[in-house]
Amino acid sequence: MxxxxxxxxxxxxxxxxxxxxxxxxxxxxxxxxxxxxxxxxxxxxxxxxxxxxxxxxARSPAIGAALVARAWCDPEFKTQLLADASAASREMGFDIGPMHLIALENTADTHNIVVCTLCSCYPRNLLGLPPDWYKSRAYRSRTVKEPRKVLSEFGVNLPNSMPIRVHDSTADMRYFVIPMRPDGTEDLSQDALAALVTRDSMIGTGIATAPIT
Amino acid sequence: MDTQTDGRRWHDMGGQDAGPISDDQHDFSLWEKRVDALMILCSGKGYFTVDGLRRVLEDMGEEAFETMSYYERWIASINQNLIESSAYTTEELATKMAEVEARGTTYGDASLGK
Known part of the structure; x- marks a missing residue:
């Protein structure tokens, strides 16, 4: 069966x-x-x-989600995170090892998505081990060529007018995405916001969504 | 795309045609987590680098990518790197593997570490 x-x-x-x-x-x-x-x-x-x-x-997307939620609430921290994500992560007390981390901000004008075409480089200290699909031939091959189509297969349908930036990781340089803060979340606490930040939203194959009320 | 003549090695997959992205997902088993831990510990101690890990993975070729699981390829590469950095010899490995195999027919029986 x-x-x-x-x-x-x-x-x-x-x-x-x-x-x-x-x-x-x-x-x-x-x-x-x-x-x-x-x-x-x-x-x-x-x-x-x-x-x-x-x-x-013990490492899970909750670590990255905490960084993102703070960046949503604290503009100064967001500036630090975008300037030097490794230092900002360490300041939050996260052990990110020797990794050089780069944060990419999704905006109304740009969507970012992360891939490793050569192997499986991933911000594992922020998000835990990568999902199987991240390491697959299909994701590695196609994301740089047809990101819009790949995104639609993940259920993320972006207007054709929205530029998509694809970031190809290396062993020494690992990217993660700061997704857009969902509308209607102005009153949520930082912890409640962190719960909206999914793993895929930090890879760029998903978006953070507001809770259904 | 002709992967034989565009000057790229097999692992350099960006931009090639490929099928749908599978959402199959599995939880890592203990032996896979141990392989991951050995990579982090041994590279942290200077026995090899992530570049050394990748060199062997890439030299293993496309067939290994298609037929071996992720952590199967990793332990093969970790082992090659450790032998190159004289952590132990191929002879010591062969002796130890025979000893391990003689303990039993399942991973649980063969692995003494709990």
Whole structure:
């Protein structure tokens, strides 16, 4: 039964990738071997690996959303964020590592969208690990060529008069989008605003939308 | 587009024709998270750089991109980089992989770290 997948869906609604209960693969064997060799040679420890996994698991689009919501509320912060997103993120207390971050502001006149045509560079410290489609051949190939069509497949239909700027990331330079603040959100708190900022709105494949009242 | 003659390597995909964007999504399993952690830790300790990671991924070629999963390609590249930086030898790796394989037939059995 092709649709009978409910037994294999995680709380987030996504299927688990085959893991502990499937036959050991060659590459899993290599992962175990590499990890154990690194521990035996005192290059790392099991604890350090677990701590790193926890740190990555703790990263989610909520971090980027907090930056965006503050930028919406605090013009001075927005200026800082646009001038030096790495410094502004650190000032908010976020560990962004050595990444050079660049914030792109969506306006009524320009829509920005982010891609990595060469690989999968992504502002992972702000948004968590990238979605599978971000790493796909289809997204990497087509976004620079037909961004308007790609956006419409994500449900974002922009007027033909609206310029779209496509930003191709590199390993050392990672972009994220400050989406437009939705209309009708003047009375919302910064936290409530942050809840409107989706992952896709910060990649540029979505927009932030006001809550339905 | 003729990818053989436009001077670009296979991974340089920007602007090529491709099909619809799939919205399939999966949660990362433990072994994939461990691969990710090894990349961050070993590059942070100076054993290799993100450019080294990418060099091996790109040299693995298009077939690997089509047939191996993302983190399968990453562990292959991490391993190659670690051998190049003398973290361990190919012989040590082979011995360890045989030892791991002998522990059991599932990832859970073969991985001692919990």
């Amino acid at each position: 092709p649709h009978d997948h409910h037994d294999h869906v995680s709380p987030s609604g996504h299927p688990y990738r085959a893991d502990d209960d499937t036959p050991l693969s060659y590459w899993q064997t290599m992962e175990i071997a590499v990890r154990e060799l690194l521990v035996e040679k005192d290059i790392t420890t099991a604890e350090e690996i677990n701590t790193q996994i926890d740190a990555m698991d």
